[in-house]
Amino acid sequence: MSLTTAPTSLLDLATYLPQKRVPADYFAQFAADDELIDSVMFRSPTFRHHAADGETSADMMVTAARRLTGRNGDGFLDDIDVVLTHSQLPEVPVRGCGGELAHRLGLRPQTVLDVHNGGCAAFIHMMDLAGNLLRATGGRKALLGLAQNSAAQVFTQEQVRGKAQAAIPGDGAAVAIVALDDDRGSQVLGLSCHSYGQYAGDMTGVSDPPRKYWEAGPGQIHIGFTEAKITKVLARGNRMVPEVAIEVADSIGIAPADLDWFVTNQPNRIFLRNWREALELPPERHPDTFDECGNLFAVGIPVTLDTAVDDGRVRPGDVVMMAAFAHAGDFAAAAAIRWGGRP
Template sequence: MNPVSLVEVGSYLPEQAVGADFYTDPDAPPDENQMFRAPAFRRHVSAEETMVSMAAEAARPMLERMRERGEDTRVDMVLTNVSMPDRMFTGAGAEIVARLGLRPVPEWIIDVHNSGCASFVYMMKIARQVIASGAARSALLCSGQNMAGKLFARPQIRHRKHAAIPGDGCGVGFLRVGDESPVLDVVTHHSVEYAEDMDVRGSTRKYWEAGEDEIDMNFTDEGVERIVDRGNRLVPQVTRELCQRLDTSPADIDLLVTNQPNRMFLRNWHESLGVKPERHPDTFDEYGNLFGAGIPVTLTRARDENRLRKGDLVVLSGFAHAGDFAAATAVRW
């Protein structure tokens, strides 16, 4: 099997920064639930911004950096994940190829709708397998979150306690055949029994049915307790399994990059794994919960801040939705 490397990453954050006061309901009692303690800021997409426009803004500078280094930027695969697709049927992949003018058109264009906050890791697994088999030589991965400005900023929704948590943005990565920054292994777990525990609907209707109430995420106190329990457990579990397969210890991780759901999970994860806080980058207070974009955006931020050194063991880990999916991968930077 051919070695496969993650050789570049990039990100795009919308211009509009929104403070926590936008969501404040002066008539609501204080909420002590750590699951929904709001970040200081987050970004919102504009009415004109789409997953395609965000992915193009993230990918163009990344591909240009590669060209400046004299590297081949031909793309054989495009994989995308977006929290709320702008087009119901066609996904975002084909439009991204057209917007970026990728030629020849990639043979593989795959819109990955599941795996949520851990989608970047899942797409790495898919791309790595195809590239390692020899069926492709490179892949562009795009994870986007666009629900904050489109859904959670709506007048009927924005004062609900969970609305202030998400932010919008897009992260991208480039994989290719080679061993310069090899993907060492990928671990994924599907907990299919939790697949029905998160849904989008109106208070009295399904999301596709006509009605006057806004659609929203379904969160109950009991459901939140289950998500907290699963989230605290799943990310350390999948990360430890990855480290065991690599015959190393979590304490030897040089940089742990996870999805960014809230401060509680971020603290509990690095404490459980014995990873020092400075080795676990945190973008939550600035960007909020970026869902699937959280891992590549945070990795890009760490790279830009010179927190990555040649030879570092970089682990990307996360869980999705109400716990139906968790994944971890390791890269020797």
Template structure:
């Protein structure tokens, strides 16, 4: 039995419809809402985001990212015996069947391996990766497909400029396989339900009728303050568990939510800006997809190399947060 799990492939996908800040500003202006490219970029670091069209579901984004990860790993779909999809925007109302099962079907996997969704919002990929690591290290599974995929454009209120300018759609995936060499070195997960209301979709359905709002709502200042504090703490926890110092990290890959939060975390860890992977400018906050998206970009452009140490971390509604230290 192999005693470790290791990332052996990455993949990502952004839907073709790229919306720049200026295009979004024009859309908001049509409804009498004032904004500007400078206002959006200075507060978030975002220049553009991608939106799905009506024909594309979260599972479709996930499948595209998964296929690219499988190709990099040199594996066939039926080599995968565990699928975990982190998403807050499942294909189906109520979350079932799970998006993971839909992905399994669309990939043509018929080996009867497990498939399940994980819901921890923007921390979802970190949660999913941690779960997959535990299954593989236990010997229960050999090859796990871990995906973060979101279609957040469908839960945005485009009359609320404080939220609608921040989010986009996309997917990122990794293949996690059993290994004789350490890959995932440490994982740390946390949650605190006392902060559930500061980032949520508050509506619910009873008898087929929506009660409350189906749109994302966020207390921006509260989320910012909490995120900055928690990301530093969980990063330190994960590094301690891995037996590493921050100076031994090659790359910081944080949840791509807000450039100011990301820069603050890097500064507190005494990591130079050039060691932080930043893709938020090109796709906005893609929630559970953002970390694997950024990882895939950095792997494919040659920044992240085999043997290097990477810290991935995120915070999300719930309130949830977590970090993973990995040797690539």
């Protein structure tokens, strides 16, 4: 549990969905004889967005950041001391895009860190890291950049697009600004992160014929789902997200059923239903972007929150619980904020 002396605040966030909107029919035409086609994990969303050819993680983050400064003014990024980025599929081996993002936005941060292991819970993980880094360094603001860019690049490959898993992901990006002890933003009321390393090996990349991802070969890499792994992931996910959300709700003295909003990652309809039922919340208090965006992985929480704010559902003073689990269950996190409105 993160115990803060100077409370962390989310000042604002902005998101980006690529223009290319892909219907489920695109994948249906390639549907192969996949033994997992009837799995509840892979019931297709109606739409998802695909990044354009050559559109990188940094490109999408910069577009989201321009929307942020368009609303708040160019000076909104003047005092960024920490830049954290998370990309689902780093374009260059080893390094991420944090340095490029900072350069393209004209920033001069003290700390640039590419966060690779937060998965679908990376937004919450990065909020936690940002607050701790700002407290440790005396920094003023942190910029968080997230991109999901594997839908168009991985799941439309000729050997992958016919698999049940291919129709689920979508592409998009988000940028958020975090500060300490700033009454302009949405204060973080409570936050918790948990690592479960015993499950880290259950999410694997595979190909046919088999090869390591860096080796040349004819097989195209995709996620190695099996019936046994799906059963484990469903059981873990059904348990982990409600558990960590209830933990944070208890820590701030709010009954889960009294939360104004519950914003989660968006992996599939079965998880969304089970999570809100576990917290005894009606569907209208659990915003859902799955049918429009598919699974956006780490970008799912900020896109869903941003959508609910933009359409007027989330209002100043509302308590928003964000929660997610990552990969096959090796990480889970939740954070509650009191929405303070746009700056």
